[in-house]
Amino acid sequence: GQNIDQPTEMTATEGAIVQINCTYQTSGFNGLFWYQQHAGEAPTFLSYNVLDGLEEKGRFSSFLSRSKGYSYLLLKELQMKDSASYLCAVYKAAGNKLTFGGGTRVLVKP
Amino acid sequence: GAVVSQHPSWVICKSGTSVKIECRSLDFQATTMFWYRQFPKQSLMLMATSNEGSKATYEQGVEKDKFLINHASLTLSTLTVTSAHPEDSSFYICSARGSGVGGGTDTQYFGPGTRLTVL
Numbered sequence: 696g697q698n699i700d701q702p703t704e705m706t707a708t709e710g711a712i713v714q715i716n717c718t719y720q721t722s723g724f725n726g727l728f729w730y731q732q733h734a735g736e737a738p739t740f741l742s743y744n745v746l747d748g749l750e751e752k753g754r755f756s757s758f759l760s761r762s763k764g765y766s767y768l769l770l771k772e773l774q775m776k777d778s779a780s781y782l783c784a785v786y787k788a789a790g791n792k793l794t795f796g797g798g799t800r801v802l803v804k805p
Numbered sequence: 806g807a808v809v810s811q812h813p814s815w816v817i818c819k820s821g822t823s824v825k826i827e828c829r830s831l832d833f834q835a836t837t838m839f840w841y842r843q844f845p846k847q848s849l850m851l852m853a854t855s856n857e858g859s860k861a862t863y864e865q866g867v868e869k870d871k872f873l874i875n876h877a878s879l880t881l882s883t884l885t886v887t888s889a890h891p892e893d894s895s896f897y898i899c900s901a902r903g904s905g906v907g908g909g910t911d912t913q914y915f916g917p918g919t920r921l922t923v924l
Contacts, residue, residue: 728912737811737898737915738849782848791837793913795848 717783828899835901
């Protein structure tokens with residue numbers, strides 16, 4: 696089976712930095728996705744990490760350590776519109792599917 | 806690129822009726838489409854995976870006779886909730902994977918979701 700853990704909620708101030716951690720234990724692993732989901736909307740793709748290391752895309756960066764079963768999403772220069780749920784998802788090619796963590800609700804305060 | 810549409814956006818129906826939800830990839834060919842269900846404040850739960858022209862693979866606990874999936878072409882998949890009951894009320898989201906899109910062939914792109922309310 697697969698076990699994917701991320702914090703339930705985080706609160707941060709506008710302009711600050713927030714790091715959302717995701718740990719996973721899976722029987723197979725091909726990559727890790729991060730999605731953003733605003734309430735009542737579908738998830739939108741943020742990043743995909745296959746190899747160890749940090750990938751930066753503007754204000755958002757994602758890190759992966761395959762040996763530790765660990766990833767994080769870093770949100771910099773937080774804006775009010777960043778208030779959303781952030782979902783990490785493990786991709787397993789065998790079985791061809793994504794398994795999602797429970798999601799982390801981030802609340803950005805002025 | 807990588808736009809996925811769903812129709813309808815929301816639907817309210819009476820208990821016992823059937824509801825069909827369409828999922829289309831608008832600017833790429835989706836070799837695989839996925840159907841998820843999401844209850845309030847919960848994460849996405851995969852219901853089934855379908856490849857064009859073949860039968861869908863359902864996740865454990867999902868009734869294939871209740872949730873009928875048809876993936877007739879590389880751009881269209883449908884989910885029919887048969888004999889819907891109030892406990893089927895949920896947010897249903899499809900996603901699609903294919904070639905020729907920026908995120909690579911592993912990336913799933915999600916439709917906007919369909920909110921189903923069964924009275």
